[in-house]
Amino acid sequence: MVTETTDFELARFLPYRMTVAAERLSAGMAKRYSDEFGISVAEWRILVHVADSDAVSIREIHQRVHLEKSKASRAASRLEAAGYLSKQVNDQDRRLISLTLTEKGRELMDRLLPVARDFQARLDALLAPYNDALDSALEIMMEGDL
Amino acid sequence: MVTETTDFELARFLPYRMTVAAERLSAGMAKRYSDEFGISVAEWRILVHVADSDAVSIREIHQRVHLEKSKASRAASRLEAAGYLSKQVNDQDRRLISLTLTEKGRELMDRLLPVARDFQARLDALLAPYNDALDSALEIMMEGDL
DNA sequence: TTGACATCGTTGCAAGTGCAACAAATAGTC
DNA sequence: GACTATTTGTTGCACTTGCAACGATGTCAA
Numbered sequence: 001m002v003t004e005t006t007d008f009e010l011a012r013f014l015p016y017r018m019t020v021a022a023e024r025l026s027a028g029m030a031k032r033y034s035d036e037f038g039i040s041v042a043e044w045r046i047l048v049h050v051a052d053s054d055a056v057s058i059r060e061i062h063q064r065v066h067l068e069k070s071k072a073s074r075a076a077s078r079l080e081a082a083g084y085l086s087k088q089v090n091d092q093d094r095r096l097i098s099l100t101l102t103e104k105g106r107e108l109m110d111r112l113l114p115v116a117r118d119f120q121a122r123l124d125a126l127l128a129p130y131n132d133a134l135d136s137a138l139e140i141m142m143e144g145d146l
Numbered sequence: 147m148v149t150e151t152t153d154f155e156l157a158r159f160l161p162y163r164m165t166v167a168a169e170r171l172s173a174g175m176a177k178r179y180s181d182e183f184g185i186s187v188a189e190w191r192i193l194v195h196v197a198d199s200d201a202v203s204i205r206e207i208h209q210r211v212h213l214e215k216s217k218a219s220r221a222a223s224r225l226e227a228a229g230y231l232s233k234q235v236n237d238q239d240r241r242l243i244s245l246t247l248t249e250k251g252r253e254l255m256d257r258l259l260p261v262a263r264d265f266q267a268r269l270d271a272l273l274a275p276y277n278d279a280l281d282s283a284l285e286i287m288m289e290g291d292l
Numbered sequence: 293t294t295g296a297c298a299t300c301g302t303t304g305c306a307a308g309t310g311c312a313a314c315a316a317a318t319a320g321t322c
Numbered sequence: 323g324a325c326t327a328t329t330t331g332t333t334g335c336a337c338t339t340g341c342a343a344c345g346a347t348g349t350c351a352a
Contacts (some may be wrong), residue, residue, distance in 0.1 A: 010194045014269050015171040021287040022164035028292035048156045081267040095317045096331040123160050133279030146174035241347045267317040
C-alpha cells in the first residue's frame with residue numbers, strides 16, 4: 001500500500017494562514033465598533049465607498065470593493081432600511097441606482113472612520129519592520145498570476 | 147457642519163486587503179481541485195488534520211484549525227456521508243468522537259496533498275523575496291495583541 | 293452515592309450566502 | 323423605428339453560517 005506521506009502542515013499552508021489572519025484582523029476591527037453600531041463587513045465596505053465618492057451604483061460597489069452584486073444589493077437595502085443610505089434611480093441611466101449617505105449615515109461615518117484610522121495606525125506600528133514587504137506580497141497575492 | 151474628511155482608502159485598509167488576498171488564494175487552490183472533488187474549505191481543513199493525526203475529535207479540530215465547532219461538526223458529517231471519513235464514539239470518553247479516514251478518504255488525500263504542495267511551492271516562488279517578512283507579519287497578525 | 297457543575301457534539305432557528313433566472317432599461321444594428 | 327443583445331439590480335431557492343440551547347456524558351467534592 002503506497003500511501004502519500006501525510007506530513008503536510010496546514011499551519012504552513014498560505015491560503016489557510018492568510019484566511020485565519022484576515023479573520024482575526026476583521027474581528028479586531030469589528031470589536032471596536034460592532035457593539036456600538038451593528039455593521040457587517042459588507043455594509044462597512046459600502047459605507048466607505050459611498051462616503052468618499054457619493055452617488056455610487058451597486059455595480060460600482062460590486063467592481064470596486066469585491067462584493068458579489070447580490071450581496072452588495074442586499075447590504076445596501078439593509079443600510080437603507082437602517083436609515084444610513086438613500087437609494088434613488090439614476091436619471092441618466094435608469095437601470096442604475098444612486099446610493100448616497102443620509103445625514104445619519106454621515107454621522108455614523110464621522111464616528112467610524114476615526115476608529116478605522118486608529119486601527120490601521122495600530123497595525124502599521126505593530127508591523128512596522130515588515131510593512132513594505134507585506135505590501136509587495138499582498139500586491140502579488142491580489143493581482144499576480146497564481 | 148463639521149464633517150470628517152472622508153479621504154479614507156479602503157484599498158489601504160489592512161483587514162480589507164488581507165480578506166481579499168485570502169479569498170483569492172483560497173479560490174486559486176479551489177480551482178485546482180474543486181471541479182474534480184467537491185470539497186469545501188472546512189472539509190479540506192478537517193481532512194488534512196485527520197490525515198496526519200488520526201482519531202481526531204471535533205473539539206480538537208475546533209481548536210486546531212480554526213473552525214466553529216458546529217461548522218466542524220457539520221463538515222465532518224458531510225465527509226462521513228460522502229464516504230471519506232468514519233465517525234465512532236471514543237471508548238475512553240464517550241462524549242468524544244473519533245474521526246478516521248476511510249480507505250476512500252486516504253485515496254482522496256493521496257491526490258489532494260500533492261496539489262496543495264504544488265500550490266504552496268508556486269506561492270513560495272512567487273513571493274520569494276518577501277517570504278520571511280510575510281511569515282513574521284502573519285505571526286503578528288495571528289498571535290499578536292491587536 | 294449523590295448532586296452540582298463542566299464538557300462534547302448536535303441541532304433549531306434566524307439570518308446570510310452564491311447562483312441562476314428574471315424584468316426593466318439601454319445600446320447597437322439594420 | 324424595430325429587433326436583438328447587453329447591462330443592471332433584485333429575487334427565489336437551496337444551502338451555509340453563527341449562536342444559543344440541548345441531551346448525553348464525565349468530573350469533582352461533600
